[in-house]
Amino acid sequence: MSELQRLKGQLPPEMQSWVFVEAAAAVDPPLITLEEIGRDEVEIQIDLEQWDNLALDHRNLLFWHEVGRVQNDTIPRDGWEMAALAIGLGGAIGELWVQDGLLLLMALGLSGFAGYRLYLKNNSEKRLQDAIAADERAIDLACRFNYSVPNAYKSLGGALKELVEQTRKKKKRSFYEDRLEALRKSAGKARAEMAEQEGSRQSVSSENVYG
DSSP: OOHHHHHHHHHHHOOOEEEEEEEESSSOOOOEEEEEEETTEEEEEEEEHHTTSSSSHHHHHHHHHHHHHHHHTOOOOHHHHHHHHHHHHHHHHHHHHHHHHHHHHHHHHHHHHHHHHHHHHHHHHHHHHHHHHHHHHHHHHHHHOOOHHHHHHHHHHHHEEEEEEOSSHHHHHHHHHHHHHHHHHHHHHHHHHHHHHHHHHHHHHHHHHHO
């Protein structure tokens, strides 16, 4: 079984008909990325040369992170915003010339919406929060595929540490470090919840025996 076939089997059954896993064809591609290839189809693209150097558990969790992005609907989409911004601004200038107030408002509204979408797309804090949410999805998916909670956190944490070590660009490395810090906090919270549940079970067991 090829790695791409193996990863296809790591998709939740409800996603296997519309999410595809393919080898990246671009020059110097990122390790793993998403692309919307149709109205209802998504492709996860992987640079197999880099990918094969990672441990199996690290590969799984990084893959599930991308699946989590699909589930959260944070897929990168075609950059229509720049075109809409240009059209809106061009329309606004044209309507100023002909002095049509309604069309001017519509053109300005289009420009404002496109500008807001561009702001969100390029906002580093928004990108980080989306990535952290996808990491949480990855943990849930790992547990769905028979990982224990501690092993899921350990595997994703190990994968992020490896990415930190391999990344030279400061901004991108900082992005991975921030994700790793958020994952540590999440793991601590999960550990506390598990300890609380374990304590509750022990309390119930004592009541059953000695009650």
